[in-house]
Amino acid sequence: MENDVKEGGDRRNFLIKLTSVVGGAGVAAACVPFVSSMNPTSDVLAKAETEVDLSGIPPGGVHTVAWEGKPVFVLHRTPEEIAAAQASNGVIDPEPDAKRVKKPEWLIVIGVCTHMGCVPTKEGPGWTCHCHGSQYDDSGRVVRGPAPKNLEVPPYHFESDTKIIIGKA
Amino acid sequence: MSGPIINWIDKRFPLTSFVKHELTDYPTPRNLSYWWNFGFLAGIVLVLQVATGIFLAMHYKADATLAFDSIQHIMREVNYGWLLRYMHAVGASAFFFVIFVHMARTLYYGSFRAPRELLWWTGQGLLLMLMATAFMGYLLPWGQMSFWGATVITNLFKVTPFIGDDIVIWLRGDYSVGDDTLTRFFSLHYLFPFLIIGAVIVHLVALHTVKSSNPSGIDLKAKDNIPFHPYFTAKDLYGLGIFLIVYSVFVFFIPNSLIEPANNVPANPMVTPSHIVPEWYFLPFYAILRSVPNMFGGVVAMALSVMMFAFMPFLDRSRIPGGARYRPIYRLQFYLFLIDMLVLGYVGYVPPTNHNIVIVGQVATFCYFASFFVVPFVSKMEENWLIKRGLPEGIMELMEREKRDLEARKEEQGRRKGDRI
Numbered sequence: 001m002e003n004d005v006k007e008g009g010d011r012r013n014f015l016i017k018l019t020s021v022v023g024g025a026g027v028a029a030a031c032v033p034f035v036s037s038m039n040p041t042s043d044v045l046a047k048a049e050t051e052v053d054l055s056g057i058p059p060g061g062v063h064t065v066a067w068e069g070k071p072v073f074v075l076h077r078t079p080e081e082i083a084a085a086q087a088s089n090g091v092i093d094p095e096p097d098a099k100r101v102k103k104p105e106w107l108i109v110i111g112v113c114t115h116m117g118c119v120p121t122k123e124g125p126g127w128t129c130h131c132h133g134s135q136y137d138d139s140g141r142v143v144r145g146p147a148p149k150n151l152e153v154p155p156y157h158f159e160s161d162t163k164i165i166i167g168k169a
Numbered sequence: 170m171s172g173p174i175i176n177w178i179d180k181r182f183p184l185t186s187f188v189k190h191e192l193t194d195y196p197t198p199r200n201l202s203y204w205w206n207f208g209f210l211a212g213i214v215l216v217l218q219v220a221t222g223i224f225l226a227m228h229y230k231a232d233a234t235l236a237f238d239s240i241q242h243i244m245r246e247v248n249y250g251w252l253l254r255y256m257h258a259v260g261a262s263a264f265f266f267v268i269f270v271h272m273a274r275t276l277y278y279g280s281f282r283a284p285r286e287l288l289w290w291t292g293q294g295l296l297l298m299l300m301a302t303a304f305m306g307y308l309l310p311w312g313q314m315s316f317w318g319a320t321v322i323t324n325l326f327k328v329t330p331f332i333g334d335d336i337v338i339w340l341r342g343d344y345s346v347g348d349d350t351l352t353r354f355f356s357l358h359y360l361f362p363f364l365i366i367g368a369v370i371v372h373l374v375a376l377h378t379v380k381s382s383n384p385s386g387i388d389l390k391a392k393d394n395i396p397f398h399p400y401f402t403a404k405d406l407y408g409l410g411i412f413l414i415v416y417s418v419f420v421f422f423i424p425n426s427l428i429e430p431a432n433n434v435p436a437n438p439m440v441t442p443s444h445i446v447p448e449w450y451f452l453p454f455y456a457i458l459r460s461v462p463n464m465f466g467g468v469v470a471m472a473l474s475v476m477m478f479a480f481m482p483f484l485d486r487s488r489i490p491g492g493a494r495y496r497p498i499y500r501l502q503f504y505l506f507l508i509d510m511l512v513l514g515y516v517g518y519v520p521p522t523n524h525n526i527v528i529v530g531q532v533a534t535f536c537y538f539a540s541f542f543v544v545p546f547v548s549k550m551e552e553n554w555l556i557k558r559g560l561p562e563g564i565m566e567l568m569e570r571e572k573r574d575l576e577a578r579k580e581e582q583g584r585r586k587g588d589r590i
Contacts (some may be wrong), residue, residue, distance in 0.1 A: 017225075028301075030480060035339075036355065037467070038339055038340075038342055039342065040337055040338060040344070040349070041342070041349065042344055043561065044342070044343050044344075044347070053293065064439055066438070068344040069343055069344050069345040069347050070183065070344055070345045070346070070438070071438070071439045082287055112345075115324075115464055116320070116321040116324045116325070117320045117321060117323075117324035117438060118317060118320070118321065118439040118441040118445070119344075119439065120441075121441075121443070129441075130442075130443045130444060130445070130520065131317070131321065131441060131445050132459050132521050133520075133521040133527075145462050145463075146459070146461075146462050146463070146464055146467065147464075148463070148464045
């Protein structure tokens with residue numbers, strides 16, 4: 001008799017645990033659509049390619065274009081700027097200049113400070129972020145913190161000598 | 170209370186007994202000073218914010234192309250829209266001011282100590298919710314400061330290991346702060362105040378369980394308590410009068426003094442203002458974020474700086490009642506901490522390109538955390554010193570009685586454990 005109760009208790013405990021696990025899994029599964037609804041929508045995802053005409057940018061000039069809602073810097077580098085960029089590998093996040101450009105005279109980087117997401121301003125050689133004081137060189141590499149990483153290079157390719165498509169490598 | 174209607178209700182709902190228990194018979198220490206008004210004031214500001222917010226929402230448009238103009242619409246065309254908006258904007262600052270004073274009072278008088286730890290921690294939770302609400306509300310006007318403030322703060326989540334970038338995109342619903350960010354912030358900004366109201370009820374239930382602390386730090390005898398109503402309803406309402414005078418001066422005469430001029434420029438994702446600053450109530454924490462040269466460290470330090478207050482019940486080891494009032498060294502620590510907060514606030518306000526200011530910020534950040542970490546040692550040393558110097562007779566007796574009670578309880582526990590074995 002006592003054994004019966006005990007076994008019954010075991011079965012009940014097992015069923016309680018099983019029901020809780022299944023119920024919990026159900027609640028978790030029901031959360032997926034809600035969480036997922038907060039991810040970028042299809043029309044936001046569709047903004048993923050931007051075409052840039054390079055012919056109007058003089059040497060030393062920089063254009064800012066929007067890609068995925070973010071600013072992208074297109075810098076037409078002068079031979080001196082190229083030489084300076086190639087002379088060093090950066091300080092905080094070392095990377096050779098050749099790896100960051102497809103053609104040495106064109107630097108294309110996302111203009112979002114890798115620290116807190118502000119847009120750095122072009123000042124003298126390179127960029128300065130006024131939010132927290134980070135500095136980048138003319139290869140978009142961070143030379144003074146607090147930014148931890150170099151400015152990101154977006155995927156892009158040269159459609160012709162004077163036209164690039166940002167968003168697709 | 171009597172009368173047939175009240176009787177009818179009382180049979181179905183504990184109205185009279187509730188009012189009696191929580192108001193007309195609720196025992197309140199007779200020696201509460203005006204520093205004990207600020208919890209009540211925080212409740213009033215909460216009501217003001219909810220009321221003005223609901224009416225503002227009737228005219229506001231949560232759409233990136235319309236939001237900025239709808240604020241202008243509220244200011245120029247909506248009847249008394251200017252008043253609603255200024256009350257709401259000034260109310261946010263007033264809320265933080267009142268809460269900061271409320272917290273400072275708790276720290277000064279040691280009100281966070283046993284048995285009021287849960288009261289303190291629910292308050293800490295309320296502070297975090299208030300900060301989240303204020304931060305999300307600040308995006309809604311869709312000005313430059315709104316936009317870049319939201320950008321910087323959502324970016325903080327980038328430091329989450331492995332999935333940081335995805336979390337930031339998920340929070341914003343876009344690769345950068347945009348229309349989807351604005352609509353979700355509006356939705357949550359409307360929701361959070363009601364969560365806060367719920368948490369306030371929890372806070373009050375905790376308060377009415379342990380009762381108010383008082384400047385002496387000693388739990389008063391029953392005869393030294395007086396009913397909350399009418400004595401403290403009157404005192405609270407007098408304090409409210411003073412508060413409303415100051416509040417009205419801001420609302421009617423200097424409503425823009427706390428609004429950054431840059432926020433009157435519509436949000437532009439392509440240009441960061443040359444100097445971005447958060448609202449004044451976030452400045453000390455923002456300074457801590459900037460003072461740590463490493464990004465991950467900065468975010469952790471900022472989060473910790475807000476949470477440090479929660480550790481106070483563990484850090485303060487002194488048994489002397491009454492907090493800073495009877496503890497000269499703790500009092501000194503308290504004022505030094507206040508000064509450090511002000512220094513951090515100043516550092517958070519000035520641009521980070523000045524090297525000296527960066528150093529000042531780092532020293533102040535160190536002092537901020539150090540002032541918490543020294544509390545366990547200093548509080549114990551101070552207690553020994555005060556005992557050696559001689560305490561009033563009653564106090565010594567009280568502390569010894571508490572010690573005996575504690576030991577008795579421990580012994581009791583030990584005995585029960587022994588029984589079980």
